Amino acid sequence: MFASTLIIFQGLNRPGITADLSSPEEWRYLSSQAYAIQRPLETVQGTPASVSRFRLLLPPKTALIIKYNPQSRTVADTLVPDYGLTGNALLAIEKSPSWLKLDLTDNLSQLDASRQNTLADMILNPREPRLRDEIAFEAAHISASHLKVINLDVIRQNVDSLYAIDNELEYADIVDYGNPDKDTNYYSTIRYKVLKDGINLDCEIPKEIYYWYVIHPRGTDENPAIIYNKFWREYLYYDNGTKSYTESGSYPLLKDALDTIEFAWEIKPQSVGGGAVSAVYDWVNGVVKWGATSPRPIQPIEIACDHDGNCGEFQDITWAAGRTALIPTVGVLDINEDHVWCTMWMSKSYDLPEESEWRPDSSGAFDKDHGGSKYCSLIWNWRGDGYQYSVIEQYSKSCTLTVKALGTNGKPLSNMNVNVNSQGWQTNEVLNGYSGITNRDGVFVTAVGEEQDYYIKVLCNNLGKVVDSLSSLAGSNFNISCTLNTDYIPKSRDLSGINMYSHFAITGEMDTTIDMPEDKNAYLVFLNNYPEMSEALSGTISITEKGVRLLLDAEYDLGHCPTNSYEATNSRSTVLFSPGRLTDFFVTDWNGVHSLGLSEEAARNPEPLALSVQTLNLSRCVRFSLNGAESLVMLNVYDEAGRMVYSAKASPDSRGIAVIEWSILSQPSGVYFARAKSGKFLSTSKFVLVR
Template sequence: MRYIILVFVLVVLCSPVFAGDGVTTKNFSPPVSVEWEPAFSTYGPQMVIHPEMFYKSLRWELADSVSAHIVVPPGSTYSILADILDRSLAECSPEPYLTEPARNAIEHSPGWLRQDLTITFSRMNEIFQDMFAEVILEADSPYVDEIAFSVARMPAEILSCSYLSPGLLLENAEDIYYQASLLNYVELVEYEDYTTARYRIASDDDTSWVEIPRDIYYWYVVHPKITDETPMYLDRFVSLASDPFAGYNEPPFGAWWRSFLWSESDAGYSPLCEYLDTIDVLWAGLHNTIDGNGAVGAVTQFVQDVLEFDSGSERPHQPLRIYTLHMGRCGEHEDFTVAAARTALIPSRGAEAISTDHVWNEFYAGIGWHQWEPVNTYVDDYFVYEDGWGKVFASVYAPRSDGYTENVTYNYSHDTCDIKVYVLDGAGRRVDGADVILAAEYDDHLYFDTWGTTASSGVALFRLGAGVRMYGRVEHPIGSYPTSPSTVAPLLSGPGSDGRTYTRTMNISSGRMPYLYYTEAEPPDTAWGMMKLVVNYSVPYEKVLGTSFFDDVDGAMYIQRVDSGSIYLFALNETNYSLYLAGEPFEAYFAEPEADSGNFEFIFPREENIYLVLSNYSRMRTYETIDLDVKLYDGTSGIAEPPARRPEMVSISPGYPNPFNARTSFDYSIGGSSGRLRIYNLAGECVFHCNITEPVGRFTWDARDFPSGIYLVSVTDGEGFARSRVLLLK
């Protein structure tokens, strides 16, 4: 038992860059800031402006733009070339290695699934890409989304194992629509690019229809995988005692559990459809009851009728084999209950407390999950194990069909604590995609308990039942901690305290993560300054690969979304861009390491091409998703007098006081809602700048850290320009 396109140069170090829902160009909104920021802290290196530019302004014109939603794979790079000759931006993304059918299948699928489909297809060879692309392309409406989801959210290792037939995914989808047409308590709801279900639920002598979230429908009704088994056609009469794949056989000798359980049965038993033909509600809201408790009660009765609580030497987790043996302990009951429930279109999953040797189920109704264990007629009785059985849980998790585990300890334990595990390499750098395995101590013995995966932050967070000593182990391609196999290190030396958060660090001292060695370049004595980049970006989420433990297919990996990611961002000239690609130390005009969002202007320091680089080089198992907007502005009209039609709209008052020795204030006005204020010394150096976010306002300059001298203050809104002069005396 129990896991982007214009004229640029884009180079990928290890993997290709994936486009999200495509690349589009759209209007740019200037960055808005309500804070005054020190010069050069956000907008790149210090730029020296010729003195005559104090009296004249550049007329910036938009030359080109790129707006994209991209995915940068681990160890990879997305780059944009700003070409000074063509006055253009160019991005050129080597596509991920996909066959033509795979590309067509991705395009044929709903937009919200294309990113995950691209990742999954890119992790398979061409034979399996074509196999699973074909079933998506040949599927009739309305089955495409269900099939595409099953491919996108299935570990690539399982899709590539030769036992999962593409035709099974079609049969699985067809069964869902057929069974929905016969059930009185469920209706499928079709939207433009996805499907979900709504259920009739009884409450307080009344019934109402409640629609479940999209992801609940796909993960816990549609997905053909339950826990650690491989979805496959099964000859149910073949023993799986020594080989979990021994019973694989295509139809007609092999069957699919959703089809079989619905309408077929062994002698002396009834098929599931007969238990459900008069049921009008999903759940009647009754606790620990079968009769009158809707489809939940009916499936509870079906499980009790079909399975005895017992086991022999064979402990299968294929639902059809469990049915054929007509017996099983809690593990078999967990797997079989999920299969029966999903056949009845009840959203269902397992719940597991491995270290205390018990598992059960949950079903989704109304707006949340409910405890369920048919063998004991437990329905919505969360604390029966802690209060009634005397269990002391280290953790409880709900396995998702791809092997990821959702921590649900807070539902089953009165007292809980959190433990935050930081995983670092031998140089103290964060390790992404590290598998953190926890063990619990009971009666001086250690038992496997749960696992999780670090994000790019290097952190894995667990909620645990307070009261259990915990131990941990980390495994990753760069090494493990402890280094000896099958060993663990203490995490909590004593029982945890309720409500407390513990922080622990685990170092893989023998390993090193990939790392970028760079320095920030010294600014030139004089700046060319005739072109500039305006960049807005954010990393709203990332997707991390984690190991699915206990799966029949060794090395199967799930993909888990983590809100908020980060990326390295650089502005490089061609020489240093080449050094970067070669893995050599390089100099950057501008650098933002591990930033989750930002906006900045970059004025070209020299008359040379510039590469904007978004690097995921230092990650090994994390895909970073980036929303990016880049605009290239060109001072094509050169140095020109400010437009005569705007002076009355852009103004700045003389500083007061003037001269001054610490602070001076200016009143300003601009023609729009956003602009820019800059302060220069007589050498032409911009020593301070900030955004203006109101058409009229006052700005106070705190100059205590600046030397005495004359300073020029300029205000611009992109079309008009005004200036003032102040004298700082100390």
């Protein structure tokens, strides 16, 4: 199915329950891209609803649809894309930090049920609750293509050994902000002891640096793997003895190298690091000697056991040793000049983390103009999910390359893969560089080195040499526009035949009030009508005397970039862009909704029984609200095993509304299913109870 992310409705009366996915046949969505399911809209206060909130990632050509009832002045009966998540996966997402929910669900939705459940169990049952955010981050940001094939126990072993090592190091402490069992936005980072003018000071790293470059289990082109029954973080620090690289007594353990270190690095303008940073480099040079022999492993454990290598082996063991020592470390690639190395994150000033920088090790390939031995073309960093980004400006004078991809109709194409290549060092052969994707305007921008030839491929279209060495002078800007000679022309939905009471595109943050029909039900439609990119959308819907007020935020656009690399298993990294005009909002009638893909059966029954679920009294009670009841309502609630755990009856009032409240004090966390029947109408709802 299409990669997408679960909608999370947020109300002031959470936590406790998240009303979730059900799919009565009368609401079945027949889009060729995805299916939609009916989901009750969680409200902020009371019933009937006066304020409701939502947050979701809309995949291309899918919609969030909410029904407005002018008689009761309520919104309900929500249609959202079906993300194919298991019950345990839903529970795990609900338990994870809010800043991870969309990315986590985007990844989980691409996996089969077995792997979803394995990852969900890790998130729900960590060794300690404080480990949950690190586990959830790995599940959200290891490329889904790798999650499909790796031993998932990598994730658990990685985090368990991380915290064990943290307890032993003098210069670093993992600190938590928020309570993982109570707060929705909790996170962790590392607080270091750093040295300045002979005095130990405290320094914290930004959380993004912590998660991506300390926690993430993948450094460059290797698949994270269990070797000798251990993951590299535990093996490099402790050594499991299966194939010990300490058996001769000449190779030190990383644990011993760090045992007496009291500070992470020293703040000096030109310092390589000192402290733990220097101890890691010294340890690497003590374990691996220059001069590679066959075989040429890429796994850090195997390199540590092999004891020799060239720059590739040194890079792979250095980033792993740095992260083992809880120092943020990233692999840098200058493959087309035949060199790679690492950089470590260090602060210039202990109280100004924004003035920090990535400092390369002594083998960094600076351009000749910066004191190096070669002219550099493409230098890039490698993020753990496969995302690659240019850092040439740190090492060389540079120029800017802008590529714009157009379809045969002249319109920009987003999410198009762009490969940037150059000639290799001391050869005329064109070698692969890095890759990126075009944004919603069809544009990809990158920095490249000066005085080099550059070659571009967009999707399957080879543009050949687009910049030559004579013209690529420092500070130059090159704009390359191409029309893809392919039959692939993504198309948006045709909205011309839809009756719209109101219509506009959502751009960033918006606050607007719209008039609604007074004599018939209407439908609020949020349609991502852009064919290639998803959009994160959040909002609040308020019923006011003047109409329906919408507070909306198009948070970001999302694409997936296939990595142009030497990996055994290619990544598909997640790339975020500033929001564009992807999502159309309009108000329409039932025929308009039906034209988006609802079934004929739904058209014959445009007003089905609507069942909504919400919590009351600090999650001690669940309220089931039913609209459209024509006779006595029969309600049954089942757990995930199919056992009926609650049953009740209620008579509707003159408006067709019935309310049933269920005490849940004795109910465990889990996935539940509610089934309500009134006369010939039937409605079901799947919801998650979180303790």
